[in-house]
Amino acid sequence: MWTRILERRQRRARVRSRSRFGEKGQCAVLFMSERLETTPWTESDLSRVDVHCTSSTQILRFCHLYNVWGPGLMQKMTSIRTSSRGDGCNSESEVDSKRSARLQLRAAIPSRATGMPAASHPSGLTTPWSHTGLHQPSGPAARAGSCRLPPEGSAPGSVRLPTVGCPEDPPGWTCETCNSHLVAFRKQEHCRTEEGCRDRSGCRIHETLFGSMSPSPRAILQASSASTAAPSFFSRAAQKLNLSSKRCHGMVPTQLHVEFPAFATNFCAILRDFPPPTPPGLLRAAPKAKESQGIGKVKVMLRISPGEPGETSAFLKADTGKAQVILHEPEPPNGLLSAAARRLAISAPKMFAFDAVFCRDATQAEVCAGSIGDVVQAVVNGADGCVFCFGHAKLGKSYTMIGHDDSMQSLGVMPCAIAWLFRLIDERRERTGARFSVRVSAVELWGGDENLEDLLASVVTGGPHDSKAPGIYLQEDPIFGTQLQNQSELRAPTPEIAAHYLDVALASRQENRLSEKGEERRGTHMLFTLYVYQYRMDKASKANMSGGRSRLHLIDLSSCERPQPGKAPAGSALSLASLGNVILALVNGAKHIPYRYPSLDSLTSLTKGQFQ
Numbered sequence: 001m002w003t004r005i006l007e008r009r010q011r012r013a014r015v016r017s018r019s020r021f022g023e024k025g026q027c028a029v030l031f032m033s034e035r036l037e038t039t040p041w042t043e044s045d046l047s048r049v050d051v052h053c054t055s056s057t058q059i060l061r062f063c064h065l066y067n068v069w070g071p072g073l074m075q076k077m078t079s080i081r082t083s084s085r086g087d088g089c090n091s092e093s094e095v096d097s098k099r100s101a102r103l104q105l106r107a108a109i110p111s112r113a114t115g116m117p118a119a120s121h122p123s124g125l126t127t128p129w130s131h132t133g134l135h136q137p138s139g140p141a142a143r144a145g146s147c148r149l150p151p152e153g154s155a156p157g158s159v160r161l162p163t164v165g166c167p168e169d170p171p172g173w174t175c176e177t178c179n180s181h182l183v184a185f186r187k188q189e190h191c192r193t194e195e196g197c198r199d200r201s202g203c204r205i206h207e208t209l210f211g212s213m214s215p216s217p218r219a220i221l222q223a224s225s226a227s228t229a230a231p232s233f234f235s236r237a238a239q240k241l242n243l244s245s246k247r248c249h250g251m252v253p254t255q256l257h258v259e260f261p262a263f264a265t266n267f268c269a270i271l272r273d274f275p276p277p278t279p280p281g282l283l284r285a286a287p288k289a290k291e292s293q294g295i296g297k298v299k300v301m302l303r304i305s306p307g308e309p310g311e312t313s314a315f316l317k318a319d320t321g322k323a324q325v326i327l328h329e330p331e332p333p334n335g336l337l338s339a340a341a342r343r344l345a346i347s348a349p350k351m352f353a354f355d356a357v358f359c360r361d362a363t364q365a366e367v368c369a370g371s372i373g374d375v376v377q378a379v380v381n382g383a384d385g386c387v388f389c390f391g392h393a394k395l396g397k398s399y400t401m402i403g404h405d406d407s408m409q410s411l412g413v414m415p416c417a418i419a420w421l422f423r424l425i426d427e428r429r430e431r432t433g434a435r436f437s438v439r440v441s442a443v444e445l446w447g448g449d450e451n452l453e454d455l456l457a458s459v460v461t462g463g464p465h466d467s468k469a470p471g472i473y474l475q476e477d478p479i480f481g482t483q484l485q486n487q488s489e490l491r492a493p494t495p496e497i498a499a500h501y502l503d504v505a506l507a508s509r510q511e512n513r514l515s516e517k518g519e520e521r522r523g524t525h526m527l528f529t530l531y532v533y534q535y536r537m538d539k540a541s542k543a544n545m546s547g548g549r550s551r552l553h554l555i556d557l558s559s560c561e562r563p564q565p566g567k568a569p570a571g572s573a574l575s576l577a578s579l580g581n582v583i584l585a586l587v588n589g590a591k592h593i594p595y596r597y598p599s600l601d602s603l604t605s606l607t608k609g610q611f612q
């Protein structure tokens with residue numbers, strides 16, 4: 001009930017902010033939504049920006065906007081106003097009378113666009129502060145976040161922001177800067193339970209007020225110790241808005257504190273700062289009930305590996321429009337066979353049709369957008385879904401499934417699926433009022449004995465894998481089919497947190513690569529699962545509640561090497577053909593599934609629902 005009231009207010013506020021847009025030549029950034037962020041802003045809109053922040057989330061959103069528009073936006077703004085609204089307020093006048101916490105900030109914002117090129121730092125960061133004609137005051141005014149405009153006619157110069165060292169920051173708030181440029185402003189808290197704070201890593205609340213200011217999320221985290229007046233402003237804003245009264249709910253962080261270099265990958269930061277654009281059609285209205293079940297739909301897509309530079313593939317012709325490939329058998333070299341024998345040896349070209357074909361120059365973004373939209377939709381509609389790559393060694397299976405974290409364009413299926421799943425959930429939540437909760441698990445399968453290992457165990461135990469902890473195993477359920485038991489299922493309220501768990505899982509996998517005996521683990525497979533719990537009230541009869549759980553399994557299969565005769569398979573390898581037979585049997589609904597390696601085959605059959 002309370003959530004509904006809040007949502008209604010937010011909707012009203014959004015409408016208000018949109019109607020203001022243009023009317024007064026101002027831009028009221030109120031309840032900033034993605035919609036607003038994508039609205040084209042004109043110069044006159046930017047001449048004055050009023051920021052009404054009622055919660056830390058809105059400040060965060062403002063900071064996201066700041067990151068999106070960056071220096072360009074900040075150059076043009078002459079003031080930022082934050083006003084505190086009580087939750088029970090409906091109008092601005094009411095707000096003003098209820099709480100007079102209104103800050104006029106003229107300090108941290110440069111006065112006018114100077115037209116000068118952005119100054120760049122060796123780190124690659126550009127600073128909006130350093131190339132404006134702003135005179136930065138020192139002393140209390142600076143700390144209070146106020147600033148005089150430059151005297152008329154004075155030449156624009158560099159701004160030297162005072163190194164205040166955040167002396168006025170309220171306890172728990174920390175700021176990080178890079179080249180005197182604010183990159184992060186954070187708040188940390190710990191649980192105050194009766195037994196005290198048992199697991200400090202799990203119960204932190206972290207509010208990151210500024211994220212990355214550069215295209216590379218890595219650059220943010222190489223922060224130095226200087227600081228600017230902006231943290232002071234935000235600390236005051238935080239005090240005024242009483243943000244420090246937030247309580248820790250359970251053991252789940254509301255915003256993630258990303259410390260670098262914590263893990264080898266940083267998908268968390270890239271999803272936070274540069275989420276992949278939503279593919280067209282993902283947010284389309286749900287198809288009819290029969291189609292939306294998503295059962296029985298197996299899509300097979302082909303991605304052609306780019307291969308070695310200069311390598312040609314004359315024997316393979318791909319038609320991406322028709323989603324077909326034609327294989328020509330290579331002609332035997334002249335002179336080896338007689339003309340008649342050569343005619344017999346060359347068989348007719350073979351044509352194979354797929355649901356989609358991605359040619360060798362297809363980008364990660366194209367592959368992800370073309371392959372996982374339907375699965376994500378099916379999962380949010382309540383069906384289980386699974387995506388995996390299947391093929392020979394070193395053809396790019398892991399690259400396709402995981403990708404790299406250096407740019408939005410190189411994200412693989414797993415990070416994109418996380419971003420889009422949450423995007424769709426947000427849209428569905430807003431449209432239908434359904435409630436969602438997402439959990440994450442990550443399991444590794446390795447070794448000839450097919451060991452299963454929990455890759456998120458370190459998050460739960462706060463340290464290395466506990467050998468006494470009950471192990472993971474697969475159990476056959478007469479109703480639900482094969483089920484994994486005992487794996488950690490961690491709550492992920494935001495895509496960043498889900499991506500953080502992906503980073504943790506990949507780091508654990510990397511760590512496990514060298515076994516205790518010093519042997520390298522090869523052929524390890526990773527199963528990353530997103531569990532979507534949802535429920536909603538029946539509109540007609542409010543008493544009825546419907547919902548359930550669906551799963552999105554994302555599997556990074558390693559190469560399916562053929563075991564050497566008479567030798568135990570390296571890693572958990574099984575031949576490509578054996579796995580192919582298992583998948584075919586599942587797809588055809590065969591009674592006998594030719595399992596040879598029970599765990600891996602069972603992992604594949606976890607998504608039996610999809611195949612039936």
Ligand SMILES: Nc1ncnc2c1ncn2[C@@H]1O[C@H](COP(=O)(O)OP(=O)(O)OP(=O)(O)O)[C@@H](O)[C@H]1O
Pocket residue numbers: 305306392393394395396397398399400557558559560
């Ligand atoms: N489409 C691509 N574009 C750029 N690089 C690629 C592409 N495909 C693969 N690579 C690169 O090729 C190398 C091998 O890829 P990858 O490790 O993903 O193969 P794999 O099939 O998962 O191997 P394995 O079977 O051993 O697990 C990686 O360095 C990866 O970055």
